[in-house]
Amino acid sequence: MSFPNVYTHRKVAEAKAKSCDICYKLSSSVLITPDNKDWFYICPAHLKDTGFCTPFIDQAAVEARKERELREEIERVKKEYEEKQKKKNEKPDKGDKDENDEKGDKKKEGEDQKQQQARDRSDTMNDESATSPAQEAEEEPRVFELKSAFYQLRLNKKRQAEIARRNRERLQDPNYFPSVPKSLP
Template sequence: MAFPNVYTHRKVAETKAKSCDICFKLSSSVLITPDNKDWFYVCPAHLKDSGFCTPKVDTAAIEARKKRKLDEEIERVKKEYEEKQRKKKEKQEKGQSGDNKDEKEEKKDTDDKPGEDGKKTQRKTNQGSKNDADAAARVEEENTEEEPRVFELRSTFYQQRLNKKRQAEIARRNRERLQDPTFFPSVPKNLPS
């Protein structure tokens, strides 16, 4: 009957939003126990209230996440470095195979044509904006992951949840008893003497 005082925060669709058990405002946030025995709607503002619940921090998961992000960042930097080194080698090989005069003339020709330079700078700015969008997406993803997902209710609220579950169980048993035909006494069949 009793369930652990560990609740996981989950979001539901806005169309499935129901009233918060605390303040009765519409909410799409749900606190649910790991074994799905108890769940209730709650406003996200209540999750930040230390009088209602406290977040349970899983330090091992946080460390693993940080390590994974660090590894991904290292891999990304390595790839960028290898790409730069490859381009540098290509330029050196190109410089050794061709005359320096031809390269200088090509450079002057590209400087004289503003349309091509404009395209190059535009490509660079587009790449910069894509990188900015990627960085913004990573920051947003980090912020959503930083919010605690597991909570422990304060003892008074946890007792209220237990009492509510007990009352619901008692009401269910009473309904079943009333539907059972042997619950009520039968009419006496013998005449009284």
């Protein structure tokens, strides 16, 4: 009746919340084994306690996430560079204009560039702020390994439940108890 010491953190509906196995407060967080043999309700605060469990970090997933972020950053920089090149190529030739017109145009272009840079900054900040809550959710570990003492408690609890179930089945069996003797001694 052994199961691996790898638990996945899942959320249940608030209406289905039950008491935490450690502190008995209502909790909607559940730790469950991959094969669904063992599960229990736990407070999110206990998941951060290093004395209770440690996050199980999947190095392959971390590397894949870093690589994906790097690709997204490269794509963003390429787009910005292409936009700047298009704007640079779209500028009209200044050879036909007067010096006064050129001075006025330079001031306008300087203002336009400042406005464009401000817009670019706000766009990048909006992009970063839009992705940051999702990244924070990803940053929270989902797979945990219980400390040995708590894991042993879970194993003992499961063993006791299995023994109690077997005893109930035995008591339901009519052949479990001895029968009354039918012959005289």
